[in-house]
Amino acid sequence: GRAAPPLAALSQVLRLERSRRTGIVFPLQKLERYLAPGTDTARFRLFQPGLAALQRAEALFRSDRGHSIDYVSSAVRMDHAPPPTLPEVCFIGRSNVGKSSLIRALFSLAPEVEVRVSKTPGHTKKMNFFKVGKYFTLVDMPGYGYRAPQDFVEMVEAYLQERHNLKRTFLLVDGVVGLQKTDHIAVDMLEEFGMPYVMVLTKIDRASRGVLLKNVLEIQEFVKENTQGCFPQLFLVSSVEFSGVHLLRCFVAHVTGNLPTVEAS
Ligand code: GDP
Numbered sequence: 262g263r264a265a266p267p268l269a270a271l272s273q274v275l276r277l278e279r280s281r282r283t284g285i286v287f288p289l290q291k292l293e294r295y296l297a298p299g300t301d302t303a304r305f306r307l308f309q310p311g312l313a314a315l316q317r318a319e320a321l322f323r324s325d326r327g328h329s330i331d332y333v334s335s336a337v338r339m340d341h342a343p344p345p346t347l348p349e350v351c352f353i354g355r356s357n358v359g360k361s362s363l364i365r366a367l368f369s370l371a372p373e374v375e376v377r378v379s380k381t382p383g384h385t386k387k388m389n390f391f392k393v394g395k396y397f398t399l400v401d402m403p404g405y406g407y408r409a410p411q412d413f414v415e416m417v418e419a420y421l422q423e424r425h426n427l428k429r430t431f432l433l434v435d436g437v438v439g440l441q442k443t444d445h446i447a448v449d450m451l452e453e454f455g456m457p458y459v460m461v462l463t464k465i466d467r468a469s470r471g472v473l474l475k476n477v478l479e480i481q482e483f484v485k486e487n488t489q490g491c492f493p494q495l496f497l498v499s500s501v502e503f504s505g506v507h508l509l510r511c512f513v514a515h516v517t518g519n520l521p522t523v524e525a526s
Contacts, residue, residue: 318514324371354433356404359463397517436462
């Protein structure tokens with residue numbers, strides 16, 4: 262196993278001074294102060310859990326005796342997927358968007374969990390299933406892109422249409438470059454199927470504040486004007502600095518029904 266990186270645990274984040282702490286736990290709110298006065302920021306705070314909820318979510322992502330987090334299996338076809346017994350979330354995104362890094366960051370308090378990557382070109386891409394105790398399953402979907410849109414579309418379409426325990430899809434978008442043509446394929450598919458999903462902007466440590474603000478505002482506007490199923494609040498993450506990872510754990514706990522509702526709002 263690996264050692265958990267710094268700031269992987271809330272207890273470490275709580276030791277930081279206030280402004281840095283806000284930047285790590287609520288990266289979107291950190292941007293608010295740079296917006297023009299009068300900008301509507303209601304969408305920045307729809308999901309704003311308190312410390313108790315964040316801690317409760319963290320406990321789900323921390324393995325210990327009596328609570329194991331396990332890689333279950335990989336599947337190329339739906340009939341190889343594990344039985345749909347627990348609430349489930351899935352993560353999708355273009356190859357290289359930072360999906361494995363984010364899943365590794367989410368599971369960093371369970372260092373025995375191995376997040377596999379299959380990047381060899383031409384290598385069959387699979388859906389990887391992880392089981393978080395008796396609470397939920399998390400699926401790492403194959404990365405899509407340029408070379409493999411067809412694989413992606415077929416496997417992901419079947420999954421999205423058939424997986425009745427799927428509670429939410431997390432669509433990862435590169436925070437440095439914003440929405441790309443291939444991201445729109447995923448958005449169109451989710452919209453067509455009427456699936457609830459969330460957009461997660463990755464690698465925010467790499468974007469300058471100006472670029473990040475521009476992308477956040479543009480994507481937020483796109484979501485408002487062009488989507489039905491997308492949660493209006495964007496989630497910003499850096500798997501390197503751990504920004505947004507705690508909040509994302511909490512949102513996963515929430516959408517899988519593992520947080521008391523009073524704590525989530
Ligand atoms: P995947 O193909 O979507 O699974 O992408 P990876 O997680 O393998 O990441 C692709 C590349 O982006 C790798 O070189 C990562 O080190 C880098 N990367 C991923 N997440 C972050 C991040 O949050 N910040 C920075 N700076 N780099 C990242």
